[in-house]
Amino acid sequence: xxxxxxxxxxxxxxxxxxxxxxxxxxxxxxxxxxxxxxxxxxxxxxxxxxxxxxxxxxxxxxxxxxxxxxxxxxxxxxxxxxxxxxxxxxxxxxxxxxxxxxxxxxxxxxxxxxxxxxxxxxxxxxxxxxxxxxxxxxxxxxxxxxxxxxxxxxxxxxxxxxxxxxxxxxxxxxxxxxxxxxxxxxxxxxxxxxxxxxxxxxxxxxxxxxxxxxxxxxxxxxxxxxxxxxxxxxxxxxxxxxxxxxxxxxxxxxxxxxxxxxxxxxxxxxxxxxxxxxxxxxxxxxxxxxxxxxxxxxxxxxxxxxxxxxxxxxxxxxxxxxxxxxxxxxxxxxxxxxxxxxxxxxxxxxxxxxxxxxxxxxxxxxxxxxxxxxxxxxxxxxxxxxxxxxxxxxxxxxxxxxxxxxxxxxxxxxxxxxxxxxxxxxxxxxxxxxxxxxxxxxxxxxxxxxxxxxxxxxxxxxxxxxxxxxxxxxxxxxxxxxxxxxxxxxxxxxxxxxxxxxxxxxxxxxxxxxxxxxxxxxxxxxxxxxxxxxxxxxxxxxxxxxxxxxxxxxxx
Amino acid sequence: xxxxxxxxxxxxxxxxxxxxxxxxxxxxxxxxxxxxxxxxxxxxxxxxxxxxxxxxxxxxxxxxxxxxxxxxxxxxxxxxxxxxxxxxxxxxxxxxxxxxxxxxxxxxxxxxxxxxxxxxxxxxxxxxxxxxxxxxxxxxxxxxxxxxxxxxxxxxxxxxxxxxxxxxxxxxxxxxxxxxxxxxxxxxxxxxxxxxxxxxxxxxxxxxxxxxxxxxxxxxxxxxxxx
Ligand code: SF4
Ligand code: FES
Numbered sequence: 001x002x003x004x005x006x007x008x009x010x011x012x013x014x015x016x017x018x019x020x021x022x023x024x025x026x027x028x029x030x031x032x033x034x035x036x037x038x039x040x041x042x043x044x045x046x047x048x049x050x051x052x053x054x055x056x057x058x059x060x061x062x063x064x065x066x067x068x069x070x071x072x073x074x075x076x077x078x079x080x081x082x083x084x085x086x087x088x089x090x091x092x093x094x095x096x097x098x099x100x101x102x103x104x105x106x107x108x109x110x111x112x113x114x115x116x117x118x119x120x121x122x123x124x125x126x127x128x129x130x131x132x133x134x135x136x137x138x139x140x141x142x143x144x145x146x147x148x149x150x151x152x153x154x155x156x157x158x159x160x161x162x163x164x165x166x167x168x169x170x171x172x173x174x175x176x177x178x179x180x181x182x183x184x185x186x187x188x189x190x191x192x193x194x195x196x197x198x199x200x201x202x203x204x205x206x207x208x209x210x211x212x213x214x215x216x217x218x219x220x221x222x223x224x225x226x227x228x229x230x231x232x233x234x235x236x237x238x239x240x241x242x243x244x245x246x247x248x249x250x251x252x253x254x255x256x257x258x259x260x261x262x263x264x265x266x267x268x269x270x271x272x273x274x275x276x277x278x279x280x281x282x283x284x285x286x287x288x289x290x291x292x293x294x295x296x297x298x299x300x301x302x303x304x305x306x307x308x309x310x311x312x313x314x315x316x317x318x319x320x321x322x323x324x325x326x327x328x329x330x331x332x333x334x335x336x337x338x339x340x341x342x343x344x345x346x347x348x349x350x351x352x353x354x355x356x357x358x359x360x361x362x363x364x365x366x367x368x369x370x371x372x373x374x375x376x377x378x379x380x381x382x383x384x385x386x387x388x389x390x391x392x393x394x395x396x397x398x399x400x401x402x403x404x405x406x407x408x409x410x411x412x413x414x415x416x417x418x419x420x421x422x423x424x425x426x427x428x429x430x431x432x433x434x435x436x437x438x439x440x441x442x443x444x445x446x447x448x449x450x451x452x453x454x455x456x457x458x459x460x461x462x463x464x465x466x467x468x469x470x471x472x473x474x475x476x477x478x479x480x481x482x483x484x485x486x487x488x489x490x491x492x493x494x495x496x497x498x499x500x501x502x503x504x505x506x507x508x509x510x511x512x513x514x515x516x517x518x519x520x521x522x523x524x525x526x527x528x529x530x531x532x533x534x535x536x537x538x539x540x541x542x543x544x545x546x547x548x549x550x551x552x553x554x555x556x
Numbered sequence: 557x558x559x560x561x562x563x564x565x566x567x568x569x570x571x572x573x574x575x576x577x578x579x580x581x582x583x584x585x586x587x588x589x590x591x592x593x594x595x596x597x598x599x600x601x602x603x604x605x606x607x608x609x610x611x612x613x614x615x616x617x618x619x620x621x622x623x624x625x626x627x628x629x630x631x632x633x634x635x636x637x638x639x640x641x642x643x644x645x646x647x648x649x650x651x652x653x654x655x656x657x658x659x660x661x662x663x664x665x666x667x668x669x670x671x672x673x674x675x676x677x678x679x680x681x682x683x684x685x686x687x688x689x690x691x692x693x694x695x696x697x698x699x700x701x702x703x704x705x706x707x708x709x710x711x712x713x714x715x716x717x718x719x720x721x722x723x724x725x726x727x728x729x730x731x732x733x734x735x736x737x738x739x740x741x742x743x744x745x746x747x748x749x750x751x752x753x754x755x756x757x758x759x760x761x762x763x764x765x766x767x768x769x770x771x772x773x774x775x776x777x778x779x780x781x782x783x
Contacts, residue, residue, distance in 0.1 A: 033670060035702045036615040036623050097680050097735045099695045106686055125695055130620065134698040135680075138732065141670075142679035153667060175659070205615040240588040241617050317618070320637070429595050429609075474599060474609045 003392060004029065004169055004185035006157055006212065009037030010129065010378065011361025012191030013136040014385025020148040022393045027183055029152045029172060031207070031478075034137050038193050038205035038362075039381065042129025043246035043313065045111060045121035046093075046382075047375035048086035052107040053119035059083040061117055066376060069115040069280045070341075070369020071505040071515070073225070073522055075539040078348045082367050082383050089382045090122055096135040100124050101310070111251040111310075113374045115280030121375040126246050126313035129378060155181065156478045157192065157212045159412065160357065161405050162219050167357035168403055171412065178420065178477045180413050182405060187356045187392045190216070191385065194340040194362040198490050199443075200436030202337040203235055203244040213344055213363055214485030217492060222353045223525040224345035224365040226489075227497035227507045230372055231445050232338035233284035234297050234331075238321045242336040245297060247374040249314055250277045252306065254299040256284070256333075258291045267291060282371040282506045285335035289445045296330035303327075335445060339377060341368040341506065342496070345524060349391035350384050356400070358392065360384035365522075370505025419480065422470030428479055431462060431469075432486075439490060443497060448510040452498045459491040492525045492532050499523055499534040557642050558602065559589065561610060562651040563661050571658070575602045580642030586628055586650070587617055587636035611661035619766055622701030625708070626662045627651040632708040634766045635662075653708050655715055666704045668716035669724055676721060676746040678728050681739035690734045693770045693777075697731040700724060700769055706761035712754050720754030723761035723771045730774035733781070744781050752779060 001024045005012050008030040016026045030037075049062040062083035067074055090108070094100065100122055101109040113121040124131035143149040155172035158180055162168070169184035195210025196202040217223055234245040234256075250256070256277050257264040268276035268287060277284070288295045299307060299314070304327045307315055311326075318324040318331055344352055344359035346366055352359050361381045368376060442455035466484050500523055502516040503509050521536035557578050564571040576599070578589060593599060594609045601607050613623040617636045624635035629649050640648055656664035687694070706723035707713045713722045729747040733740055755775070762771045 032613070032615065032623070033667070033702065036613075036621045038615070040620050040701075041616055041618075095683050097683055097732070099691065099698050102686060102688065102691075106688070124698075127699060131695070131698050134700070134731075138679050138728075141674055142681075145674055145677060145679065151670075205621070206617065207615045238588075239584055240591050243618055321618070427597055430597055433595065474607070476611070 001025065001187070001392070002027065002185045003187050003189065003389070004183050005189045005191060006030070006170060007037075007191035007193060007361070007363070008034045008151070009039035009191060009193060009361060009381070010132055010136060011381035011385040012189070013133070013140050014382045015189045015191060015360055015389045016149050017136065017139050017143065018386040018389035019393070020143040022389065024148075024393060026143070026149045027152060027185065028140070028149055029155050029183065031154060031156050031175070033153060034133055034140075036205070036207065037133065038208050040130040040133050041203075041205065041244070042378050043126045043244060044248035044251065045113060045123035045128050045375045046090065046132070046378035047113070047116070047120050047373070048090040048122060048379060049083065049118070049120050050087045050090060050108060050110070050122070052103065053110040055118045057118040057120050059086065062086065062120060065116045066367060066373055067369070069371055069373045070367070071371060072520055073369035073504075073539060074367055075348070079367055081348065082380065085383060086379050089379060089386065092386075093132060093135065093382065096139045098124060098135040099131050111248055112278055113251050114247055114278045114284065115373045116375075121251065123248060126248055126311050132378065132382075157215070158481070159215055160188070160219050160221075160354070161408070162354055162357070163403050165220070166355040166400050168400070168405065171409065173478060173481070175476065175478070178416060180409055180416070182409055187358065189385075189388050189392075190344065190357065190359040190363055191361045192363045194343070195489060196337060197432075198435060198486060198493070199337050199439045200433070201241040203232060203242050204338065209482060209486060210489045211482040211485050214489030216344070217525070217527055218485060218488055220354065220527065221357070222345040223492055224342060225370070225496070225522050226342035226493040226525060227500050227523060228341035228368075228370050228505060229337060229443060229493075230281055230339040230341060230506050231285040231335040233281055233288055233335050234333040235336040235338070236318065236322055236331060236333060243317055243321060244338065245314055245317075245331060245333060246311070247281075249297060249299050249311055252299070252310055253302055254297050256288070256295055256297055257330075258293045258295045260292075280371055280373060285445055286508060288333070288335055294332055295334065297333045298330040299326055300328055300330065339372055341365060341370065341372050342493070348387075350388040351391065358388040360388050370507060416477065416481065419471050420477065424470045424472045426465070426469055426472070428472040428475050428483055431466075431483055434458075434462065435487060435490060439493075443493065446508045446510050447497055449498070452494055455494045456491065456498065459487060459494060463487050463491065495532045495534050496523045496525055499536075557644065557646045557648060559593070559648045559650065561661070563610075564652070564658050565608070565660060567657060567659055574607060577602050578642065582641070582643060583639050584642050585636050586638045586640060586648070587614060587624055589640070589642065589648070590635060591617075611663050613663045620701065622703030625653055625703040625705050627653060627708075632705050632764060634703060634705070637766050653704060655708050655713060656704060666702070669702050669704055669707070671716070672721040672725060672750070673728060676725060676729075676750045677742060678725070678732055678746070679739070680732050680736050682737040683735055684737040687734050693773055694731055694734055696768070696770050697727045697774060699767045700727050701767055703766065705764045705766060706771070709760040709764045711758050711760070712756055718754075719750060721750040723765070723769070726751045726778065727769050727771060727774045730778055733778060740781075744778060747778050751775075
């Protein structure tokens with residue numbers, strides 16, 4: 001069976017390795033090598049209830065924390081399965097040589113992370129994502145050598161080859177020639193990451209622009225829970241981007257405070273007790289947002305030894321970019337966009353609503369509900385990649401009639417050529433800058449109807465303008481053709497945020513401050529006859545279900 | 557300040573120089589400057605000529621992905637890790653790396669780094685028991701961002717076709733050697749052939765590495781191993 005995987009961060013690599021393990025042929029496509037993927041920026045850790053911290057942890061607790069952190073939106077069986085397999089996935093990574101921190105007895109060290117009842121976050125210093133990428137790349141290389149995985153660099157996703165609800169492969173655009181190239185496969189796994197670029201500068205990679213999700217949305221793929229956008233509570237400002245201070249800093253004991261005159265007010269601890277600094281991210285971000293003055297994160301009292309041993313990257317980052325010595329001074333922090341709980345709608349096998357099209361990693365929406373727990377994204381990336389690969393293998397290629405896309409490809413090529421021959425009045429960066437401004441203004445930590453309608457109006461305007469905008473010769477072809485789909489995705493996010501008339505997790509509506517039973521559902525966005533439709537569908541997560549009650553008892 | 561950039565439209569076309577004015581405030585990274593220039597509504601050079609935006613590879617903007625390696629004022633470095641004082645009357649000269657084929661402007665094709673790793677069969681095989689003594693160095697070696705700066709400065713690295721693969725390979729070999737159960741021999745052999753045989757210990761690679769990889773200890777460790 002031939003499997004096409006788009007994106008080579010952790011989820012794409014995991015899917016590729018797992019597929020090759022089972023003897024399938026993989027084509028792994030990405031514009032850049034894995035070292036450039038946003039995965040390398042993941043810092044703090046990866047969750048698995050391996051219980052090596054001397055606490056009575058189990059996957060049940062992990063699942064409960066995940067569901068609770070996500071405000072009861074996710075299907076409990078799916079989350080349970082995700083958590084149940086986390087220890088095995090951690091071992092899988094260990095076997096591939098990931099350099100995890102260990103205790104003296106050799107067992108994997110665990111640190112405390114936000115919103116979790118037990119210590120269950122395994123880590124590799126403060127560069128866990130990078131360490132995992134390194135090991136996965138090496139494993140992937142073994143399969144590249146024996147031919148099971150074929151890697152293709154320098155190709156940008158263009159569109160899915162989709163007809164009548166079935167996916168046959170994808171079209172890619174070559175960076176230079178602008179020539180479209182089709183790659184056909186028995187199944188396609190999308191692993192293209194989040195959509196930070198819609199917001200301009202965030203903590204993430206410049207490369208995650210949401211284009212693939214937006215384009216596929218226009219081709220009939222359903223999206224889910226787009227309104228849930230995670231603001232990471234502790235980021236620092238530099239002149240051109242916000243940089244993340246890992247949650248590991250608070251996991252190791254770091255404390256948040258603001259100054260009232262001379263007095264330090266430890267607002268999280270005052271409100272939530274000694275574990276207050278490690279509440280889930282939605283809560284901490286909201287509290288920081290409500291603080292009367294600049295908030296600081298203090299880790300200096302942890303001592304130089306611990307900081308250099310476990311948080312060296314935090315030390316270096318602050319030293320290099322803001323000239324601050326974290327062993328001596330507190331770090332000024334503020335929340336910033338960090339992760340998208342929403343994305344492509346998938347079932348427990350990571351199938352989308354299009355046959356033979358799968359989505360994994362951050363581009364898929366699964367497990368995290370209204371708010372993701374720190375350490376769950378890396379595990380979800382590994383888990384989803386493996387699960388999709390297994391499902392494809394198990395189900396074998398869904399046999400379909402071979403379709404001929406030649407005329408579709410010709411048509412798209414002609415379209416691109418027409419565009420290329422024209423000239424635009426508006427530079428593409430002008431549109432991107434405005435897009436980012438609209439998104440930041442109206443999808444902040446708190447939202448309201450007025451802002452969202454203004455955002456929608458503006459987005460409609462730009463979508464309309466785009467119809468007449470032609471080629472901007474100062475940037476690449478990809479930077480031209482991606483804008484339309486980015487705007488469409490942005491509009492779908494605004495629509496989803498508008499439709500959810502309640503406050504839940506990371507979605508805080510000033511005009512609807514209550515959490516409503518009626519909205520204990522996932523928003524599903526779909527493009528029907530050119531119109532964005534939002535429906536709410538329950539994922540059958542019963543707060544009162546027997547499983548939940550039982551596990552509640554277990555936790556005591 | 558003036559920014560002089562060596563530009564090239566396509567892989568096969570001839571390079572040319574173009575200079576831009578930049579009025580900034582204070583200390584900025586080269587990445588920050590490039591970003592600001594590219595995000596202006598119009599990009600015009602010092603003679604008022606409208607220009608194509610500057611192509612350079614970047615992902616993380618914070619020294620984590622290796623994309624932005626280029627030659628800055630004659631010294632190979634990461635754009636996002638190099639600060640310049642923009643207020644001073646200064647000339648900032650940016651060129652693409654010289655040991656890799658230019659794709660466009662400051663973007664180079666460094667895929668040979670990955671090809672070398674493949675050619676030298678750099679994979680783990682079965683994993684050995686944890687080697688705690690080497691933990692710190694292994695952790696550092698695993699942070700190689702494959703930026704290629706060590707190859708750019710190495711007097712022995714002659715480009716993609718040669719047999720010498722440079723410090724980036726030595727570190728990978730060390731990382732794999734110290735955790736492989738069944739491929740130690742093969743890894744050491746490849747290390748000898750593709751690194752030790754060509755290294756003249758200029759140590760330029762150690763000093764240039766933006767991730768401060770323990771290249772010297774990696775080399776020392778592997779040189780002590782017996783086949
Ligand atoms: S060893 Fe250092 S300089 Fe060489 S590629 Fe790796 S990170 Fe870059
Ligand atoms: S942009 Fe990632 S290292 Fe410079």
